Amino acid sequence: xxxxxxxxxxxxxxxxxxxxxxxxxxxxxxxxxxxxxxxxxxxxxxxxxxxxxxxxxxxxxxxxxxxxxxxxxxxxxxxxxxxxxxxxxxxxxxxxxxxxxxxxxxxxxxxxxxxxxxxxxxxxxxxxxxxxxxxxxxxxxxxxxxxxxxxxxxxxxxx
Amino acid sequence: xxxxxxxxxxxxxxxxxxxxxxxxxxxxxxxxxxxxxxxxxxxxxxxxxxxxxxxxxxxxxxxxxxxxxxxxxxxxxxxxxxxxxxxxxxxxxxxxxxxxxxxxxxxxxxxxxxxxxxxxxxxxxxxxxxxxxxxxxxxxxxxxxxxxxxxxxxxxxxxxxxxxxxxxxxxxxxxxxxxxxxxxxx
Numbered sequence: 001x002x003x004x005x006x007x008x009x010x011x012x013x014x015x016x017x018x019x020x021x022x023x024x025x026x027x028x029x030x031x032x033x034x035x036x037x038x039x040x041x042x043x044x045x046x047x048x049x050x051x052x053x054x055x056x057x058x059x060x061x062x063x064x065x066x067x068x069x070x071x072x073x074x075x076x077x078x079x080x081x082x083x084x085x086x087x088x089x090x091x092x093x094x095x096x097x098x099x100x101x102x103x104x105x106x107x108x109x110x111x112x113x114x115x116x117x118x119x120x121x122x123x124x125x126x127x128x129x130x131x132x133x134x135x136x137x138x139x140x141x142x143x144x145x146x147x148x149x150x151x152x153x154x155x156x157x158x159x
Numbered sequence: 160x161x162x163x164x165x166x167x168x169x170x171x172x173x174x175x176x177x178x179x180x181x182x183x184x185x186x187x188x189x190x191x192x193x194x195x196x197x198x199x200x201x202x203x204x205x206x207x208x209x210x211x212x213x214x215x216x217x218x219x220x221x222x223x224x225x226x227x228x229x230x231x232x233x234x235x236x237x238x239x240x241x242x243x244x245x246x247x248x249x250x251x252x253x254x255x256x257x258x259x260x261x262x263x264x265x266x267x268x269x270x271x272x273x274x275x276x277x278x279x280x281x282x283x284x285x286x287x288x289x290x291x292x293x294x295x296x297x298x299x300x301x302x303x304x305x306x307x308x309x310x311x312x313x314x315x316x317x318x319x320x321x322x323x324x325x326x327x328x329x330x331x332x333x334x335x336x337x338x339x340x341x342x343x344x345x
Binding site for chain 2 (some may be wrong): 027030031034035037038039040041042043044045046049054055056057058059063064067068070071145146149150153154157
């Protein structure tokens with residue numbers, strides 16, 4: 001099935017129609033999407049800034065990442081679920097939106113990066129990862145998440 | 160006292176018009192405002208979670224306030240500057256938005272909550288800073304902060320919707336709450 005047909009199917013689905021036709025639904029779901037953004041932002045930044053030597057430097061990176069992991073995972077799921085609801089209400093518009101594709105590309109990259117390389121680095125025993133590598137991982141993570149966020153915001157501005 | 164004349168004057172300044180009409184500046188400023196949530200509210204949520212016992216339990220409360228509050232202040236500064244610019248770009252509609260008004264009220268409440276926390280239970284923080292279970296007053300402050308900031312974010316997002324704008328027909332209550340003039344409501 002090609003993507004445009006898939007987008008059309010999403011839009012015609014019960015979920016897509018409901019979000020589009022219930023006056024407040026889109027705004028409310030979008031607000032939840034934003035609330036989860038604040039939490040995921042805090043969880044990611046806590047660890048990334050720590051990798052760069054800012055914030056809670058008296059705690060080890062692995063200790064902080066264990067604390068931040070559940071918040072990161074929970075808010076990721078909330079963002080995904082609310083994101084799917086928002087998408088399905090205007091899937092065809094998203095299909096023709098370059099910021100949307102930019103966001104999805106960045107999201108796939110950052111998800112893979114976060115749950116493979118970054119996970120390994122933040123879980124490593126103290127002193128095993130050199131500062132340049134730790135810094136590079138933190139900057140890459142923040143940059144990719146920034147692309148996701150900025151791309152997301154830009155969907156609303158374009159078209 | 161109405162600040163409407165001030166908003167009207169602001170809307171007529173060249174800076175406001177330029178910002179309002181610019182193709183990129185307004186979206187860029189708004190994106191900065193939204194994404195800074197991660198830094199500002201993100202850090203403040205971490206402290207609230209610690210106060211409520213949701214996590215960072217082994218981290219001393221003063222570690223969080225000493226090391227994360229400076230980051231939070233950086234975020235807050237960016238929030239205020241970008242927020243003022245957003246208001247400056249659309250002064251009259253923002254001033255007459257019930258969402259914006261609610262947001263300001265909740266911002267003031269969040270400020271009072273933070274001030275109360277710092278001037279009461281936080282004064283004795285060395286007695287409880289290492290304990291994973293915080294005093295009730297501290298928990299209350301954390302819960303209130305979470306609630307207020309969530310409300311501020313939601314209200315802020317809703318400003319973009321025109322359901323309660325003065326140039327549409329509104330109920331008496333909304334027209335009053337938004338400060339719509341009789342002229343606009345004709």
